[in-house]
Amino acid sequence: MANDVFRLAGKRSTAPRRLILEVLKSESGHLDAEAVHDRVKARSPRVSLATVYRSLAVLKDMGLVARHSLGEDHGHFEAVGDDPHFHLTCAGCGAVVEFRAPEAVGTARKVCAANGFALADIHLSVSGYCRQCRIRRRRKSGTAASKTGAGR
Amino acid sequence: MANDVFRLAGKRSTAPRRLILEVLKSESGHLDAEAVHDRVKARSPRVSLATVYRSLAVLKDMGLVARHSLGEDHGHFEAVGDDPHFHLTCAGCGAVVEFRAPEAVGTARKVCAANGFALADIHLSVSGYCRQCRIRRRRKSGTAASKTGAGR
DNA sequence: CTAGTTGCAAAATATTTGCGATATG
DNA sequence: CATATCGCAAATATTTTGCAACTAG
Numbered sequence: 001m002a003n004d005v006f007r008l009a010g011k012r013s014t015a016p017r018r019l020i021l022e023v024l025k026s027e028s029g030h031l032d033a034e035a036v037h038d039r040v041k042a043r044s045p046r047v048s049l050a051t052v053y054r055s056l057a058v059l060k061d062m063g064l065v066a067r068h069s070l071g072e073d074h075g076h077f078e079a080v081g082d083d084p085h086f087h088l089t090c091a092g093c094g095a096v097v098e099f100r101a102p103e104a105v106g107t108a109r110k111v112c113a114a115n116g117f118a119l120a121d122i123h124l125s126v127s128g129y130c131r132q133c134r135i136r137r138r139r140k141s142g143t144a145a146s147k148t149g150a151g152r
Numbered sequence: 153m154a155n156d157v158f159r160l161a162g163k164r165s166t167a168p169r170r171l172i173l174e175v176l177k178s179e180s181g182h183l184d185a186e187a188v189h190d191r192v193k194a195r196s197p198r199v200s201l202a203t204v205y206r207s208l209a210v211l212k213d214m215g216l217v218a219r220h221s222l223g224e225d226h227g228h229f230e231a232v233g234d235d236p237h238f239h240l241t242c243a244g245c246g247a248v249v250e251f252r253a254p255e256a257v258g259t260a261r262k263v264c265a266a267n268g269f270a271l272a273d274i275h276l277s278v279s280g281y282c283r284q285c286r287i288r289r290r291r292k293s294g295t296a297a298s299k300t301g302a303g304r
Numbered sequence: 305c306t307a308g309t310t311g312c313a314a315a316a317t318a319t320t321t322g323c324g325a326t327a328t329g
Numbered sequence: 330c331a332t333a334t335c336g337c338a339a340a341t342a343t344t345t346t347g348c349a350a351c352t353a354g
Contacts, residue, residue, distance in 0.1 A: 012328050012333060033319080048336045053319060055334095069221040073344095074318055088263050091272050099263045103255050108278040111240050111251045117280035120243050124276045126260040128269035164308060164353055185344080200311045205344060207309095226343060 009062045016040065016047045020055045021079065024065060030076035030087075030096060068123065070096060086124040092133025161214045168192065168199045172207045173231065176217060182228040182239075182248060220275065222248060238276040244285025 005021075006013040023039045024031065031039070037052045056077055059065035063080060070076045070089050084105060088097040104124045112119040157173075158165040175191045176183065183191070189204045208229055211217035215232060222228045222241050236257060240249040256276045264271040 007329085014328075014334065016335075046336070050320075050337080051335055067224065069224065072219065072221065072227075075224075088267060088269060090269065097263075097267050097269075099266075101259050101263070103259055104276065107253050107255055107276075111249075111253070111278055112280050114251075115240060115249050116283045117240060117242065117249075117278075118286055119278065119280045121279045122276075123278070124256065124259075124274075126263055126269075126271065126275075127273045128264050128271045131268045134270055159354090166309065166353075168310075198311075202312080202345075203310055 005062070005064065011058055011062070015044060016051050017055045017058065019044055019047070020052060021059060021064060024059075024077060024079040028079075030068060030070060030078050032074055032076050036077060066121070068125065070094075070125065072127075084122070086122075086126070088126045088128065090130040090133055091127045092129050092136065095130055157214070157216065163210055163214070167196060168203050169207045169210065171196055171199070172204060173211060173216060176211075176229060176231040180231075182220060182222060182230050184226055184228050188229060218273070220277065222246075222277065224279075236274070238274075238278070240278045240280065242282040242285055243279045244281050244288065247282055 037049045068076045085098045108122045189201045237250045260274045
């Protein structure tokens with residue numbers, strides 16, 4: 001199996017790490033640390049949340065996992081696959097739609113080159129309101145300081 | 153003066169709000185909540201950090217301020233100006249370079265339309281390593297679980 | 305005068321870290 | 330067997346909230 005990814009990266013291949021990576025690969029969605037922890041605990045109850053964070057950090061350093069700030073709130077993690085994609089999120093209900101945008105990659109490369117940077121990561125996330133949320137929104141408009149993303 | 157932005161938005165024009173907006177407009181950089189608070193305290197020492205957060209939320213709702221997750225860590229705020237721009241950040245030293253990318257706006261619009269979303273916000277941030285940091289990096293490579301952005 | 309806004313202190317959330325125990329290479 | 334990694338609990342950082350006092354309209 002491709003369990004040697006760790007060895008090759010000079011890291012140890014441990015059960016928690018393998019499990020976490022497996023979880024992220026199977027659930028193609030975007031899980032936050034807590035969600036990953038839940039999935040992992042189902043199979044290995046003694047794995048701690050701290051280990052999940054530490055492992056995610058390692059996996060990210062290895063380039064196998066990406067972290068996104070989807071709802072502008074806390075982090076979401078995702079296995080890095082073959083083709084890069086980005087995220088469209090609904091500011092109302094939090095729904096997430098993935099989309100491809102090769103142009104964005106080109107843009108990023110150009111900008112990096114122009115500034116002497118070595119490209120590491122591209123984060124393109126678009127937010128808006130889905131149909132449902134636009135309707136809901138029309139009724140109760142301008143109630144109070146709503147959700148900002150400034151927060152929590 | 154354009155102090156009626158608040159009134160027009162159905163919000164009250166208060167000293168803290170005016171000050172915070174002014175701070176963000178003058179310092180064209182990207183300040184985090186604490187930095188904004190510091191600047192504001194210099195002129196009005198009794199303004200609390202809580203108020204800064206609450207005001208930033210209001211300003212963001214009004215579309216006058218944007219929040220970015222630049223270092224992947226905590227939030228940074230910026231006054232929304234005339235033309236939209238994006239950010240290139242160095243994963244090593246945290247340097248931030250702004251750049252324009254009208255294509256990205258087009259891409260975002262298309263994606264929203266294709267999914268029935270009403271476009272609200274575009275976040276394009278590219279990270280990489282600047283020249284200096286690439287050099288620094290070559291020496292001490294692969295020491296341990298470094299900085300992930302998973303964190304703090 | 306009334307409701308939106310503030311300050312303060314306490315709470316909530318997300319993530320990190322110290323340390324002794326454990327398991328990998 | 331040496332040390333990277335883990336689990337646990339405690340620590341940190343960031344952002345939010347309850348509530349009484351204040352103030353803009």
